[in-house]
Amino acid sequence: MIAPASGIGDMNPVIELDGVTRVYGTGTAAVSALQGIDLRIDHGDFVAVMGPSGSGKSTCMNILGCLDTPSSGTYRFKGVEVGKLSRDQRALLRRHYLGFVFQGFNLLNRTSALENVELPLIYRGTPATERREMARKALAAVGLNGWETHTPAELSGGQQQRVAIARAIVASPEVLFADEPTGNLDSARSREIMELMTVFNRDLGITIVMVTHDAVMAAYARRIVRFMDGIIDKEEKNGGAE
Amino acid sequence: MFLETIFIAMREIRRNVMRSSLTILGIVIGVAAVITMVTVGDGATRQVASEISSLGSNMLDVRPGQSFRGPGGTRSGAPMFKIADAEAIERDIGGLAGVAPITGKSVQAIYGNENWSTNITGSTNSFLQVRNWALSGGRQFTDGELRSGAAVCIIGATIRKQLFGEQDPVGRTIRLEKISCQVIGELKSKGQSGFGTDQDDFVLMPLRTVQRRIVGKNDIFSISVSAKDGISTERVKEDIERLLRERRHLGKKEDDDFNVRDMQEIVKTLTGTTRLLTGLLGAVAAVSLLVGGIGIMNIMLVSVTERTREIGIRLAIGAMEKQVLMQFLIEAVVLSCFGGIIGIILGIAAAAAGASALKVPLILNIGIIIIAFVFSAAVGVVFGFFPARKAALLDPIEALRHE
Ligand SMILES: Nc1ncnc2c1ncn2[C@@H]1O[C@H](COP(=O)(O)OP(=O)(O)OP(=O)(O)O)[C@@H](O)[C@H]1O
Ligand SMILES: [Mg+2]
Numbered sequence: 001m002i003a004p005a006s007g008i009g010d011m012n013p014v015i016e017l018d019g020v021t022r023v024y025g026t027g028t029a030a031v032s033a034l035q036g037i038d039l040r041i042d043h044g045d046f047v048a049v050m051g052p053s054g055s056g057k058s059t060c061m062n063i064l065g066c067l068d069t070p071s072s073g074t075y076r077f078k079g080v081e082v083g084k085l086s087r088d089q090r091a092l093l094r095r096h097y098l099g100f101v102f103q104g105f106n107l108l109n110r111t112s113a114l115e116n117v118e119l120p121l122i123y124r125g126t127p128a129t130e131r132r133e134m135a136r137k138a139l140a141a142v143g144l145n146g147w148e149t150h151t152p153a154e155l156s157g158g159q160q161q162r163v164a165i166a167r168a169i170v171a172s173p174e175v176l177f178a179d180e181p182t183g184n185l186d187s188a189r190s191r192e193i194m195e196l197m198t199v200f201n202r203d204l205g206i207t208i209v210m211v212t213h214d215a216v217m218a219a220y221a222r223r224i225v226r227f228m229d230g231i232i233d234k235e236e237k238n239g240g241a242e
Numbered sequence: 243m244f245l246e247t248i249f250i251a252m253r254e255i256r257r258n259v260m261r262s263s264l265t266i267l268g269i270v271i272g273v274a275a276v277i278t279m280v281t282v283g284d285g286a287t288r289q290v291a292s293e294i295s296s297l298g299s300n301m302l303d304v305r306p307g308q309s310f311r312g313p314g315g316t317r318s319g320a321p322m323f324k325i326a327d328a329e330a331i332e333r334d335i336g337g338l339a340g341v342a343p344i345t346g347k348s349v350q351a352i353y354g355n356e357n358w359s360t361n362i363t364g365s366t367n368s369f370l371q372v373r374n375w376a377l378s379g380g381r382q383f384t385d386g387e388l389r390s391g392a393a394v395c396i397i398g399a400t401i402r403k404q405l406f407g408e409q410d411p412v413g414r415t416i417r418l419e420k421i422s423c424q425v426i427g428e429l430k431s432k433g434q435s436g437f438g439t440d441q442d443d444f445v446l447m448p449l450r451t452v453q454r455r456i457v458g459k460n461d462i463f464s465i466s467v468s469a470k471d472g473i474s475t476e477r478v479k480e481d482i483e484r485l486l487r488e489r490r491h492l493g494k495k496e497d498d499d500f501n502v503r504d505m506q507e508i509v510k511t512l513t514g515t516t517r518l519l520t521g522l523l524g525a526v527a528a529v530s531l532l533v534g535g536i537g538i539m540n541i542m543l544v545s546v547t548e549r550t551r552e553i554g555i556r557l558a559i560g561a562m563e564k565q566v567l568m569q570f571l572i573e574a575v576v577l578s579c580f581g582g583i584i585g586i587i588l589g590i591a592a593a594a595a596g597a598s599a600l601k602v603p604l605i606l607n608i609g610i611i612i613i614a615f616v617f618s619a620a621v622g623v624v625f626g627f628f629p630a631r632k633a634a635l636l637d638p639i640e641a642l643r644h645e
Contacts, residue, residue: 067558067638088562095560106555106642109548110257120559122246167559 012079014175014207015041015064019073021230022059033059035230036073041209043174046201048218048238049211051227057211058103058179060227064209065100065177066090095123099168101178103211105160107152107167113139114148117167124171138170139163142196157184165193169200176200178210182217194220247565251572264541265626266581269618272534273585274592276527276614281593283520285602290516294509300339300475301372303503304331304465304482320499321490322461325449330489331465335481337473340368343462345452351445352417353405360401361444362418364452365466370396372468380412380427383448391450393423398442399431418445421455475504524610531614535621542625547644550633554641557634566634567627574626578619585618586611 022034033056041047049057062068063075066082075082077097082090094100099120107116117135126134139148142162152160161184168176178197182190194217200206210221218224219238226234255262306320328343345364350357363369367382380396387394395418402411411425423445432441453460469478479502486500549570556566590606597604633641 062639065558088564091557091560091562094558098560100558102558102642106551106558108552108555115253119556122250123556123560123565125246 012043013040014043014045014078015039015209016076017064017070017073018076020060020063020070020075021072022056022063022068023071033230034063034070037230037232039225039232041207043207044201044205046197046208046220046222047210048221048224049209049227050213050215050218050224051233055227056230057227061177061179061209061211064175065098066093067100095120096171097174099171099173099176099206101161101164101168101176101181103179103183105152105164107160107163109153110151112149112151113144113155113163113166116152116163117170120167120171134170135166138166141169142166143192158186158189161185162193165196169204169206172204173206175207175209178208180211180213182212182214187216190214190217244568247568248572251569251576254569255573255576258545261541261545262577265538265577265622266584268534268537268541269578269581269622270534270585270588271537272531272618273582273611273614274589275530275534276524277586277589277611278592278596279523279527280520280607280610281590281605282596282600282602283516283523284605284607285593285597286600287513287516287520288605289602291509291513294505294512300469300471300473301374301505302467302469302475302479302482303505304467304486304500305463305503306500322463323465323500324460325462327486327489328462328465330485331467331482334485335478337470337478339468339470340372342366342368342372342466343449344369344464344466345449345457345462346444347452347457349419349456351401351405353414356405358401358404360398362395362452362456363444363446364449364456365446366449369446369466372466375432376430377427378430379410380425382427388448388450391448391454393421393451393455394426394448395423396427396429396446397425398429398444398446400440400443401445402428418447419456423447475506479504527614531617534618538618538621539625542629546629546633549630550636550641550644553630553633554636554638554644557638557641563634567631570630570634571623571627574623574630575619577626578622581622582615582619586615589614 017037017039020034020037020039021032024031024033037056037060049060051057059068063070063082066077066085069075069083077093080093082093085093108119114132114135117138118131121131121134136145136148139145142165144159144162144166147155147159150159152163155163161181165178165181168178176197181197182193185193197208197210198220201208208221210217212218222238224234224236224238225232226236304323306322323343325343328341332338332341342365346362348359348361350359352358366388369375370377370382377396378399382396383392383394386392395416397405397411397416405411405416406414411428413425415422415424417423429442429446447456449462453462467478467482469475482502483498486502487498490499492499553566556569557563589611593606594604633644636644
């Protein structure tokens with residue numbers, strides 16, 4: 001169904017958006033959240049998405065994360081046109097290639113941090129012992145060892161955010177989408193998260209697309225894409241985190 | 243993958259203890275209530291029917307006085323029967339198995355230091371046959387004893403226990419009023435009647451003995467008649483009524499000054515009443531089943547927002563629609579069946595306790611158990627599963643956004 005991972009150095013972009021629009025609602029109540037987005041993201045890239053509130057960043061992320069489909073235009077993920085896939089095929093695509101950190105953490109209530117992180121692995125069919133080990137490692141990677149048995153209600157906002165990040169990266173996705181992953185953190189914690197992101201990107205080769213309002217955070221990315229009223233206003237290269 | 247889904251479903255049930263136990267509780271109450279009430283009601287019906295048939299179900303009871311319109315009523319005005327009336331019935335009416343003229347009085351029975359107040363019934367051996375009594379020891383009256391009015395008696399199980407304890411009473415002599423009386427037999431116990439009286443608390447003596455030496459009158463109180471098997475008791479009743487009207491010289495316009503009670507009719511009325519009662523209990527139980535169902539529904543609907551978000555998360559993470567549906571279906575089925583089984587166990591236990599408290603037999607109605615189980619399980623599954631199905635059909639983003 002989906003071409004196997006083609007490896008680092010591949011010149012084909014992982015993500016290709018061509019004239020993507022997204023209209024919410026119908027008739028007079030229709031809101032045009034995206035009005036023609038063209039975007040290309042190569043394998044191994046680290047992109048920061050910026051722009052004022054309501055400019056369509058989350059809408060675009062949802063489409064990129066295969067949670068939503070464009071109203072018009074095409075989105076190709078690794079050459080496959082996502083809009084033509086069935087719901088189940090998109091679910092499999094999310095399961096095997098994508099990790100998602102939501103703007104609101106979206107963890108399961110009354111469920112321990114460890115079990116939350118295990119969730120994507122359950123749907124991948126990873127055996128229980130291996131699954132637990134991987135989840136533990138992912139939590140350790142975001143600095144939460146010792147917090148495995150705590151439920152979201154027993155964790156601070158920053159800790160919940162890190163559980164969400166651990167859940168997104170536990171299955172080593174090809175692309176990680178993060179919608180304001182540092183939105184709830186103080187600047188020291190934010191920088192820790194960004195260091196983590198950099199490590200995921202540089203050492204694990206995970207392609208990252210991240211929404212942020214903070215220029216300091218955006219500076220960790222290789223590239224910045226600026227949204228304005230549903231279109232891409234500006235794209236600029238960054239020096240990178242170094 | 244199926245095993246994984248079962249695993250997830252079980253984990254969600256355990257995690258949401260409150261929600262799960264409230265769901266189960268609704269089902270438990272509904273199922274248990276229905277089973278308890280219907281079972282106890284059925285037992286009571288059976289009990290009443292079997293007690294009346296132990297009296298002799300093809301028996302008719304003939305008494306002076308108008309039909310039972312109020313206690314005692316007009317009985318005092320009506321002339322009593324004489325032995326000749328019983329003899330006339332026996333002679334003129336066909337299809338009878340036995341006719342027993344009956345008289346009686348309440349007295350003190352004394353044996354040694356033991357003293358017990360009881361009733362004497364004066365009748366013939368027909369009494370035993372008409373009323374379905376069997377002897378557990380000794381013998382019936384002889385024709386000689388009946389004719390001469392001998393001081394002999396057959397005693398019920400209660401008196402035997404009160405006066406003799408574990409001793410064999412046959413051949414011993416007890417005092418009844420002023421006379422000494424030899425015990426020649428004892429009756430098998432019938433136990434309590436459905437009306438709460440002790441059927442075993444009486445002494446049977448020859449009719450003539452009681453008339454002459456205890457009551458001092460030749461009247462008889464009533465005549466018990468039993469029809470042969472296969473003979474219509476209704477027909478016998480009509481025949482007796484015609485005969486007695488004739489014998490008592492009642493004109494066409496006059497009402498009967500006696501009444502003939504057909505036990506068959508009483509059986510029908512009483513079992514009809516208890517059956518109605520069972521129906522009412524069943525209706526009450528059905529209401530509690532319904533209330534339980536609404537409780538389940540309520541809990542499922544209240545948790546739908548949270549569950550919709552959960553579904554959104556699972557879908558976003560890569561669960562397929564059918565996996566989510568399967569998980570919710572398993573959760574609903576497991577909870578419902580678990581609740582149903584607890585309900586059945588509890589219901590049977592409560593029914594057993596109720597049956598033994600009310601001294602009625604425990605008769606389990608499998609049909610009702612299955613209906614109660616299927617209904618509440620269906621409520622659990624429908625209301626557990628359908629909101630989930632609605633959520634699983636949403637886009638993950640919409641499900642996550644659900645208020
Ligand atoms: N489900 C929806 N239904 C209707 N309108 C929506 C929906 N989601 C978003 N919108 C509208 O689309 C526009 C873009 O929203 P979006 O959430 O993408 O903004 P954003 O750039 O992520 O903002 P923020 O920085 O505040 O998160 C907004 O005008 C918003 O009101
Ligand atoms: Mg947003």
